[in-house]
Amino acid sequence: MRAGPSQEEIRRQNLGALLRYVHVHGATTRAELTTALGLNRSTIGALTADLAGAGLVSEGTPRETGRAGRPSLVVRPASERVYAYAYSIEVDRLRAARVGLGGEVLDRRDLDRPRGLDAAETAPLLAAALKEMHQYAPPDALCIGAGVAVCGMVRKADGLVRLGPTTGWVDEPLGTALADELGLAVSVTVGNVADVAAFAEHARGVAAGCDNVIYLYGDVGVGAGIIAGGRRLTGHGGYSGEVGHMVVVRAGAPCDCGRRGCWETEIGEHGLLRAAGRSEARGRDALLAVFDAADRGDARATTAVRQAGDWLGFGVANLVNIFNPEMVIFGGTMRDLYLAAAAQVRSRLHANALPACLEHVRLRTPKLGEDAPLIGAAELAFDRLLADPLDAG
Amino acid sequence: MRAGPSQEEIRRQNLGALLRYVHVHGATTRAELTTALGLNRSTIGALTADLAGAGLVSEGTPRETGRAGRPSLVVRPASERVYAYAYSIEVDRLRAARVGLGGEVLDRRDLDRPRGLDAAETAPLLAAALKEMHQYAPPDALCIGAGVAVCGMVRKADGLVRLGPTTGWVDEPLGTALADELGLAVSVTVGNVADVAAFAEHARGVAAGCDNVIYLYGDVGVGAGIIAGGRRLTGHGGYSGEVGHMVVVRAGAPCDCGRRGCWETEIGEHGLLRAAGRSEARGRDALLAVFDAADRGDARATTAVRQAGDWLGFGVANLVNIFNPEMVIFGGTMRDLYLAAAAQVRSRLHANALPACLEHVRLRTPKLGEDAPLIGAAELAFDRLLADPLDAG
Numbered sequence: 174m175r176a177g178p179s180q181e182e183i184r185r186q187n188l189g190a191l192l193r194y195v196h197v198h199g200a201t202t203r204a205e206l207t208t209a210l211g212l213n214r215s216t217i218g219a220l221t222a223d224l225a226g227a228g229l230v231s232e233g234t235p236r237e238t239g240r241a242g243r244p245s246l247v248v249r250p251a252s253e254r255v256y257a258y259a260y261s262i263e264v265d266r267l268r269a270a271r272v273g274l275g276g277e278v279l280d281r282r283d284l285d286r287p288r289g290l291d292a293a294e295t296a297p298l299l300a301a302a303l304k305e306m307h308q309y310a311p312p313d314a315l316c317i318g319a320g321v322a323v324c325g326m327v328r329k330a331d332g333l334v335r336l337g338p339t340t341g342w343v344d345e346p347l348g349t350a351l352a353d354e355l356g357l358a359v360s361v362t363v364g365n366v367a368d369v370a371a372f373a374e375h376a377r378g379v380a381a382g383c384d385n386v387i388y389l390y391g392d393v394g395v396g397a398g399i400i401a402g403g404r405r406l407t408g409h410g411g412y413s414g415e416v417g418h419m420v421v422v423r424a425g426a427p428c429d430c431g432r433r434g435c436w437e438t439e440i441g442e443h444g445l446l447r448a449a450g451r452s453e454a455r456g457r458d459a460l461l462a463v464f465d466a467a468d469r470g471d472a473r474a475t476t477a478v479r480q481a482g483d484w485l486g487f488g489v490a491n492l493v494n495i496f497n498p499e500m501v502i503f504g505g506t507m508r509d510l511y512l513a514a515a516a517q518v519r520s521r522l523h524a525n526a527l528p529a530c531l532e533h534v535r536l537r538t539p540k541l542g543e544d545a546p547l548i549g550a551a552e553l554a555f556d557r558l559l560a561d562p563l564d565a566g
Numbered sequence: 567m568r569a570g571p572s573q574e575e576i577r578r579q580n581l582g583a584l585l586r587y588v589h590v591h592g593a594t595t596r597a598e599l600t601t602a603l604g605l606n607r608s609t610i611g612a613l614t615a616d617l618a619g620a621g622l623v624s625e626g627t628p629r630e631t632g633r634a635g636r637p638s639l640v641v642r643p644a645s646e647r648v649y650a651y652a653y654s655i656e657v658d659r660l661r662a663a664r665v666g667l668g669g670e671v672l673d674r675r676d677l678d679r680p681r682g683l684d685a686a687e688t689a690p691l692l693a694a695a696l697k698e699m700h701q702y703a704p705p706d707a708l709c710i711g712a713g714v715a716v717c718g719m720v721r722k723a724d725g726l727v728r729l730g731p732t733t734g735w736v737d738e739p740l741g742t743a744l745a746d747e748l749g750l751a752v753s754v755t756v757g758n759v760a761d762v763a764a765f766a767e768h769a770r771g772v773a774a775g776c777d778n779v780i781y782l783y784g785d786v787g788v789g790a791g792i793i794a795g796g797r798r799l800t801g802h803g804g805y806s807g808e809v810g811h812m813v814v815v816r817a818g819a820p821c822d823c824g825r826r827g828c829w830e831t832e833i834g835e836h837g838l839l840r841a842a843g844r845s846e847a848r849g850r851d852a853l854l855a856v857f858d859a860a861d862r863g864d865a866r867a868t869t870a871v872r873q874a875g876d877w878l879g880f881g882v883a884n885l886v887n888i889f890n891p892e893m894v895i896f897g898g899t900m901r902d903l904y905l906a907a908a909a910q911v912r913s914r915l916h917a918n919a920l921p922a923c924l925e926h927v928r929l930r931t932p933k934l935g936e937d938a939p940l941i942g943a944a945e946l947a948f949d950r951l952l953a954d955p956l957d958a959g
Contacts, residue, residue: 183576326922335922385802397888401801406794408890409778412922413794415887420880420918422816432918487813494808495790495888497801525813525825529719529728529805 184220187212188562191220192229195250196274196555197377202235202245221248227563228254228315229274250275253311257554258303258319258359261366261546262286262295262347264339264392264456269302270544271310272551274317274558276377278544280306292334292345300354318360320553322369322546323347324392329411332363338394338429362553366390366546367414370504370539371398372405373549379540385498388539389416389489391506394429395437401496416492417441421484439484442506448477460506464513482514486521493526493534504539511538577613580605581955584613585622588643589667589948590770595628595638614641620956621647621708622667643668646704650947651696651712651752654759654939655679655688655740657732657785657849662695663937664703665944667710667951669770671937673699685727685738693747711753713946715762715939716740717785722804725756731787731822755946759783759939760807763897763932764791765798766942772933778891781932782809782882784899787822788830794889809885810834814877832877835899841870853899857906875907879914886919886927897932904931 190210195201201209206217224230228251235247252273261268263286270281282302286295303319310316325337332348334340348363355361364372371380371388380386386400395417399406406413417437418430425434426444438444446454449463450473466474489501503511511518515536522531539545583603588594594602599610617623621644628640645666654661656679663674675695679688696712703709718730725741727733741756748754757765764773764781773779779793788810792799799806810830811823818827819837831837839847842856843866859867882894896904904911908929916924932938 326920328922336920385806401794401799401806402797404795404797406889408794408923409892409926410890410922412920413778413888413890415890415920415923418887418920419812419884421814423814423880430920487816491812492888494811495806495885496799497803497806497808499802527719527729527805527808527811527823529721529803530801530808533802 185561187216187220188224189559191217192224192562193559195230195248196276196559199275200247200249202247204245206248224562229562252277253279254313255315255317256310257317257551259547259550259554260299260319260321261550262321262323262340267295267298267302268547269299269306270547270551271306272547274555276548276551278547280309282306289341292342292347292350295347296350296354299351303355316359317558318362318554319351319355320550321347321351321361321363322366322550323363324366324394326412326415327363327365329407332361335412339392360557364550364553365396365398365414366392367396368398368405368407369549369553370545371400372552373541373545374502374539375400376552377548378545379502379537380500383499385496386500386502387492387496387498388502388504389507390504391441391510393442395441395507397492399496416488419488419491421488436484436488440481440488440510445477445481445510448480449474457506460509464509467513478513479517481510482517483521485510485514486518487525489518490522490525493522493530497530499533500535500537502537502539504545508538511536578954580609580613581617582952584610585617585955586952588623588641589669589952592668593640593642595640597638599641617955622955645670646672647706648708648710649703650710650944652940652943652947653692653712653714654943655714655716655733660688660691660695661940662692662699663940663944664699665940667948669941669944671940673702675699682734685735685740685743688740689743689747692744696748709752710951711755711947712744712748713943714740714744714754714756715759715943716756717759717787719805719808720756720758722800725754728805732785753950757943757946758789758791758807759785760789760791761798761800762791762942762946763938764793765945766934766938767895767932768793769945770941771938772895772930773893776892778889779893779895780885780889780891781895781897782900783897784834784903786835788834788900790885792889809881812881812884814881829877829881833874833881833903838870838874838903841873842867850899853902857902860906871906872910874903875910876914878903878907879911880918882911883915883918886915886923890923892926893928893930895930895932897938901931904929
């Protein structure tokens with residue numbers, strides 16, 4: 174039960190709204206901001222001056238418009254000066270980037286990730302990548318924090334990875350290990366890769382403007398990032414979206430989680446490779462080889478892909494009945510599977526979903542591609558700045 | 567992308583917050599309001615004066631406290647003067663109530679509902695119950711609207727019932743039919759019974775203070791009202807929460823929806839009666855007779871109840887993995903089934919849910935009992951008043 178905000182809170186909200194607008198939309202004229210935010214010109218002027226004073230935006234004249242009269246000043250996010258570090262911990266590699274306000278990747282490093290590294294061994298590698306990139310950041314630049322995308326269940330409170338199917342991690346304190354390596358100057362936020370990618374696609378990708386979105390992300394396992402009513406669904410502890418462990422076959426195939434018949438045993442890497450008669454194979458390349466074989470008419474691969482596509486539609490139908498979304502996005506290996514078996518996915522989805530729940534659903538692939546986890550990890554860090562721009566500055 | 571609120575919006579938010587507080591908590595001293603809402607004494611005084619001027623609250627001295635000094639004035643919701651009409655459309659009956667601000671049922675009428683009535687035939691019965699109760703309302707009282715709880719999928723925008731398993735309705739315009747009967751003076755909001763009951767339990771029932779809640783409601787079908795991050799999950803069109811149509815058995819038993827193997831075919835009325843060898847029976851009494859027979863040791867009834875309990879735990883585990891809630895509430899026939907087979911429910915839930923998703927989950931039955939749909943329907947109507955108290959007055 175909260176009362177309305179104080180004067181100071183309103184100013185903070187307005188500063189955050191203006192900064193978020195240029196962060197998402199890029200350079201914007203004062204006139205457009207006035208319309209978009211519903212504030213009068215003098216308020217926009219005062220807010221812009223405050224943000225410019227803190228070095229978060231810059232103002233300048235727009236390019237020649239060819240129209241008469243004094244042009245409206247353009248407000249730009251200070252992308253070169255204000256940035257976040259973003260990490261993505263993936264099966265075989267670690268990715269690190271320096272991402273400017275506005276969402277531009279300014280610098281990046283990719284590292285091999287030997288399987289078997291724990292959080293304490295991973296954190297120094299991430300910190301080293303940061304130090305290397307830091308040398309190239311302008312000396313007066315402002316780092317507003319670091320965000321990390323990782324496969325697995327992440328405790329909201331402190332970034333503990335409870336269960337990471339990709340990494341094999343169980344209760345690995347990634348958030349605190351990385352914070353220890355980076356020191357007090359850089360705050361760390363850890364998020365599940367599907368949540369983070371959903372956040373990115375919602376902020377500046379294919380789901381911009383959609384308030385009800387399911388982003389299905391496949392890797393070794395399958396998880397979902399969910400936007401409901403315009404907000405990220407996190408659940409009580411941060412573990413929501415474990416849709417890969419929706420059991421779809423009682424006494425089905427054994428799952429990495431120790432149970433049987435989880436959805437990901439039918440649509441995940443292991444299940445698809447097993448169905449294609451390639452149980453010994455591993456990794457995304459092996460999976461792409463199956464799609465490729467199916468493309469070339471290999472009967473067993475074709476059957477495996479169609480069957481997995483049918484199961485993909487089956488589970489998505491359940492989620493559509495539960496969430497009534499506007500959009501379902503297929504990311505990671507789910508993108509590959511969806512593109513290889515779209516007919517099966519659609520057919521099963523239409524057979525199993527309730528018509529009312531399905532009627533406005535669009536099926537999409539991500540717009541941000543491979544960079545979505547990095548962009549989303551950066552958004553985790555920017556989110557704090559946008560909530561209270563002058564405090565973080 | 568919205569900017570912070572204007573002065574006028576803040577005042578409205580504060581008025582709403584104060585009114586909501588006394589609506590939920592009942593009579594509250596100004597001192598408590600100051601603490602609870604984080605506003606200073608003079609602001610609380612001014613807001614209270616505005617609300618009292620509009621007849622929405624009254625102020626008075628509290629009962630004798632035994633303490634020295636001038637007692638803090640007590641603010642009370644004007645329950646006798648400000649009210650909503652609430653309806654619940656159930657399998658065999660129509661329930662109508664006049665509910666005062668503060669959530670007290672001031673008057674009620676129960677009517678038999680012959681199966682087979684459509685929305686146009688139902689609306690006059692609801693309107694007649696309203697007119698009857700209206701005679702007993704104080705002449706200066708203020709009706710702020712009507713809310714309706716109905717089984718089925720309800721379009722958010724206009725209260726069209728897309729599919730009502732209890733009523734057999736398909737695309738019945740309940741919202742507009744009732745609005746036509748009631749006239750312009752009474753605005754109508756229609757909600758799915760599970761959503762509405764969840765809203766009620768979250769506002770003033772067993773889930774008060776819980777931000778992530780699944781309220782599972784059983785009747786002929788099974789649906790869920792979901793609170794995520796403190797807010798009602800509605801989905802894009804208003805159809806979210808159709809968990810009864812999560813398919814759990816491919817090629818399973820036929821469902822009323824035309825598909826096969828939906829969860830409700832295992833835990834709903836028809837499935838349970840079929841498993842107990844009573845396929846011809848119908849309705850809640852028949853269901854209670856099965857639980858009763860199981861209680862008395864009838865082997866077939868016992869097996870049917872245990873099996874349904876296991877399936878109940880199975881589906882709840884899937885939902886726990888998807889939502890990571892703090893609380894699952896079992897309402898309607900799901901309450902009966904949960905109480906009859908709690909051991910099976912818990913056992914399957916613990917076997918199938920991921921430990922991290924399950925670790926803070928409490929299983930509960932509703933606090934508001936049979937009145938939850940009525941209380942929640944009234945809350946739908948009150949919600950508009952609380953969003954902007956002086957406008958609605």
